[in-house]
Amino acid sequence: MIKNPFAYLFSCLFVLAAHGAMLINIFYNGKYDDIKDLIILAAAVLGLDISYYIIMLFFKQYTYTIDFMLLLVLNMSVIFQSCFGGVSFSVKHYVTCIAALIACRFGHILTYNHNWIQQQKKYIWLGIGILMVIILTLTGSRSMWINIGSFSIQPSEFMKPLLVLACATSITEQQNKHKVWKFDIVWENIILLGITGAVCLLQWWCRDLGSIPTFAAIYAAGFFLRICYPKAKFSNKTLIIAGSVVLVAVIIGIRVAPEYVRDRLFVDIWSDKDGNGYQQSQALIAIADGGWFGKGPGKGFLHNVFAHESDIVFSSISEEWGLLYAIMMTLVILLIAASPLINPPRSYYHGTMCAGICAAFTVQMALNIFGSCNMIPFTGVTIPFISMGGSSMVTSGFMAGMLVAAQSPVFRKPKPKKKKSAPVRRRSAA
Amino acid sequence: MEDMNLMLCAISAAALDICALVLIIASYRERSTGNKQWKKISANMELVEQGFTYQLGCDEILIGRHASADIRLPDISVSRYHAMLTVADGVWTITDIGSKSGVYVNGNLVKSRKLHENDVITLGNRKLTLRKIADNKKAKKRNS
Numbered sequence: 001m002i003k004n005p006f007a008y009l010f011s012c013l014f015v016l017a018a019h020g021a022m023l024i025n026i027f028y029n030g031k032y033d034d035i036k037d038l039i040i041l042a043a044a045v046l047g048l049d050i051s052y053y054i055i056m057l058f059f060k061q062y063t064y065t066i067d068f069m070l071l072l073v074l075n076m077s078v079i080f081q082s083c084f085g086g087v088s089f090s091v092k093h094y095v096t097c098i099a100a101l102i103a104c105r106f107g108h109i110l111t112y113n114h115n116w117i118q119q120q121k122k123y124i125w126l127g128i129g130i131l132m133v134i135i136l137t138l139t140g141s142r143s144m145w146i147n148i149g150s151f152s153i154q155p156s157e158f159m160k161p162l163l164v165l166a167c168a169t170s171i172t173e174q175q176n177k178h179k180v181w182k183f184d185i186v187w188e189n190i191i192l193l194g195i196t197g198a199v200c201l202l203q204w205w206c207r208d209l210g211s212i213p214t215f216a217a218i219y220a221a222g223f224f225l226r227i228c229y230p231k232a233k234f235s236n237k238t239l240i241i242a243g244s245v246v247l248v249a250v251i252i253g254i255r256v257a258p259e260y261v262r263d264r265l266f267v268d269i270w271s272d273k274d275g276n277g278y279q280q281s282q283a284l285i286a287i288a289d290g291g292w293f294g295k296g297p298g299k300g301f302l303h304n305v306f307a308h309e310s311d312i313v314f315s316s317i318s319e320e321w322g323l324l325y326a327i328m329m330t331l332v333i334l335l336i337a338a339s340p341l342i343n344p345p346r347s348y349y350h351g352t353m354c355a356g357i358c359a360a361f362t363v364q365m366a367l368n369i370f371g372s373c374n375m376i377p378f379t380g381v382t383i384p385f386i387s388m389g390g391s392s393m394v395t396s397g398f399m400a401g402m403l404v405a406a407q408s409p410v411f412r413k414p415k416p417k418k419k420k421s422a423p424v425r426r427r428s429a430a
Numbered sequence: 431m432e433d434m435n436l437m438l439c440a441i442s443a444a445a446l447d448i449c450a451l452v453l454i455i456a457s458y459r460e461r462s463t464g465n466k467q468w469k470k471i472s473a474n475m476e477l478v479e480q481g482f483t484y485q486l487g488c489d490e491i492l493i494g495r496h497a498s499a500d501i502r503l504p505d506i507s508v509s510r511y512h513a514m515l516t517v518a519d520g521v522w523t524i525t526d527i528g529s530k531s532g533v534y535v536n537g538n539l540v541k542s543r544k545l546h547e548n549d550v551i552t553l554g555n556r557k558l559t560l561r562k563i564a565d566n567k568k569a570k571k572r573n574s
Contacts, residue, residue: 003467004456006456007460011453011456013451015449017449021445021446024441025438029435062467065457072453300543323440328447332446344470347516354484407464
């Protein structure tokens with residue numbers, strides 16, 4: 001039984017209203033050849049909304065806010081992706097959105113009991129190991145994809161939630177410090193640093209350099225919360241040392257970066273509009289063309305540019321729907337990441353998990369949006385829940401489920417186990 | 431026509447804004463309901479030590495000698511951060527977080543152990559008993 005039926009009902013209605021308003025906007029203002037395309041899109045979006053409202057009723061939770069926000073953002077992304085360059089229902093993206101919703105349920109179920117998930121540490125580390133072996137053996141040194149027929153999978157994406165879980169588990173080990181020379185060392189932190197380093201090296205090998213800041217941010221968030229455990233405060237000394245280490249790592253990273261990365265770092269996009277600066281210059285022109293309220297759904301030109309639906313999706317949305325709408329979409333995703341501030345997690349484990357997820361979402365969004373706007377080098381990272389891409393969508397959905405778990409941990413009393421009745425010994429008549 | 435386009439864009443943006451606002455309000459409402467439910471299910475236990483009672487008011491309770499511990503036991507035999515009491519699924523668990531003198535439950539040295547009603551936890555020289563709150567109240571009533 002839902003504890004807050006009114007909150008649930010109002011959330012359902014307003015999510016429907018937000019999607020309805022977008023569809024009405026397309027009807028009057030969008031570019032479509034046949035009204036059937038729009039009807040199919042509307043039926044799919046509203047149908048998914050209503051189906052998920054019904055399905056959610058079967059899951060006993062204390063908060064449904066993230067589910068509603070997730071549904072709001074996912075169906076918004078279905079509408080965006082279906083409108084680029086003219087309205088036509090994007091079946092592939094719709095399927096990945098459903099996969100993300102299913103992954104969200106799995107994420108919740110697997111992580112809502114913090115005692116249980118902490119006992120699964122060896123399986124988490126094993127999962128990371130298996131994924132690393134898969135990347136080493138099945139993807140090439142210059143590719144991050146595994147192609148199976150018409151599907152492509154990016155295995156490094158699945159490593160993100162596993163690294164979040166690895167950083168959060170066995171946090172009590174933090175108290176087992178060992179004196180090595182002049183430092184108090186916790187071996188588990190060093191092992192985690194080694195794993196993160198190995199993952200980053202692997203990304204380097206795959207030429208997926210955009211993911212490295214995300215993995216580094218997950219480890220950094222987990223590490224900071226680990227050294228704070230259980231109640232200690234941050235000291236200024238710790239912060240200065242950590243800041244210096246990050247700075248040195250960035251400088252070394254830039255120094256030893258491959259040539260094509262350094263080209264991107266220092267490229268003047270306007271003097272190299274047809275070369276390295278092509279995507280960014282087109283993205284900036286599109287944002288300027290769209291203005292605050294956009295050209296109208298399906299009326300943009302950016303769909304002609306490569307990766308308009310993934311790497312420069314922020315610009316594509318700004319062009320067709322307006323900068324105002326694109327910023328608000330960003331805020332809704334940030335709201336998902338910041339939801340633990342409204343409804344704080346009840347355990348240190350869940351808190352650390354939330355910090356890792358927030359770090360991953362924020363860094364990914366920052367890399368994508370600021371990269372599109374030429375404020376930082378262009379990396380080709382996806383915006384969670386919005387950019388097209390199955391691996392990214394499923395991973396983001398799973399991590400959203402982990403956020404739900406942190407805010408809706410299991411409270412119920414365990415059912416008492418039935419006592420097995422002792423076998424009755426009968427004395428033989430003899 | 432231009433005005434209408436502008437108006438439609440503004441309406442869809444406003445709908446998104448209001449929806450986000452409603453979801454934030456709903457989240458606050460759910461938080462208070464969740465807290466009440468948690469108290470109903472998990473906060474029915476307390477730790478008792480020679481007349482002192484410690485309420486267990488959250489998912490993780492740190493026991494130790496340090497001033498920042500949730501349950502502070504100012505005794506030299508207790509480590510600064512001695513043990514962590516956690517609850518999940520209505521079950522309380524005690525975990526040794528690297529103490530020097532160890533954690534004993536009903537006289538047995540443990541690293542981590544699920545607790546039951548009336549279990550005696552020994553931390554250094556201190557002995558704490560996990561009890562149900564309701565039972566205590568009944569006892570008080572009986573005494574009065």
